[in-house]
Amino acid sequence: MAQARVRLTPAGLTPATAFLSVSNPRPAHLTFFSKLTPTSLSASAAANAPPPHIVVVGSANADIYVEVDRLPLIGETVAARAGRSLAGGKGANQAACGGRLALGPTYLVARVGDDANGRLLEGALADAGGVRTDRVARAAHAPSGHAVVMLMPDGQNSIIIVGGANMEGWAAGIGPEDLELIRKAGVLLLQREIPDWVNAQAAQAAKSAGVPVIMDAGGMDAPVPGELLSLVDIFSPNETELARLTGMPTETFEQISQAAGECHKMGVKEVLVKLGSQGSALFVEGEEPIRQPIIPATEVIDTTGAGDTFTSAFAVALVEGKPKKECMRFAAAAASLCVRVKGAIPSMPDRKSVMKLLESEKVE
DSSP states (O other), X not given: OOOOOOOOOOTTOOTTTTTTTOOOOOOTTOOOXXXXXXTTSOHHHHHHSOOOOEEXXXXXXXXXXXXXXXXXXTTOOXXXXXXXXXXXXXXXXXXXXXXXXXXXXXXXXXXXXXXXXXXXXXXXXXXXXXXXXXXXEEXXXXXXXXXXXXXXXXXXXXXXXXXXXXXXXXXXXXXXXXXXXXXXXXXXXXXXXXXXXXXXXHHHHXXXXXOOEEEEEEEOSSOOXXXXXXXXXXXXXXXXXXXXXXXXXXXXXXXXXXXXXXHHHTTOSEEEEEOGGGOXXXXXXXXXXXXXXXXXXXXXXXXXXXXXXXXXXXXXXXXXXXXXXXXXXXXXXXXXXXXXXXXXXXXXXXXXXXXXXXXXXXXX
């Protein structure tokens, strides 16, 4: 199966430039959570108020899980031990994680099809808790995105995605109400399972309001446009994605550091690299790297949502004003809990569980 790459844009606009300079007035009938400032709140009220909301603009997929002992060879058919359909997609995963971990609301701006998979996704997100799904729209002429997840006994996986509405459902771009929601956010989370020009539209809105933009590199197997990278504050690949996007080896930490430096040259000041069993590292231009080891899981069942959990948990801690090192530790704890449960969205941990794990790590 190939991932759909259709990009529909209004007449007269090209995907690379569409919507980057559109002025959208704030709708009068919506209520948004404003950023907290000393001039707008008393000191005591500000101390007790929740952090600004999180906005995730991204994909939502129906994941078809098949549990196999090994991947099939070319021309070979293998039998799966089990199979089932679960909600997923990098955008939905990150929103579900934010909904469970964040003190304030988390919004998902996404497109699903008007079909059974779309209703599966809407229901799963509603059940996840804490995710505002009123910005998830149905695309009338595109099916919901879906993915085939081949899960091996050691918890590792291989995934094939079909874009569907994630790629084809954005003909009108991001609407003015959603753009205003982004401008009022504490952080914007992006991935690459929707068109780059849609990500650029969202990032431009965030940038214009001083909202930090975190972009997960997972998804599309193609170079990231320079105009999009220039709008990103924190770029978050894993070591494989970092190698592919820079054309540089990433087998050692020194090589990873050099590849992160190449991202700095591309205009991204902070590169947050997910290193699997080696933990993670944050490379801030002009500073020493910050390294975070993994927090070992008692058992690894499924790694499918671990990267999305890490990125989203980092964003949650960042919105709360935690130092970057503490953000990475919070994210490591969330990812450790995630891999202990099968499925992406079902595996997202809640805040209480993450805090309990962090406290137990302090004792040890």
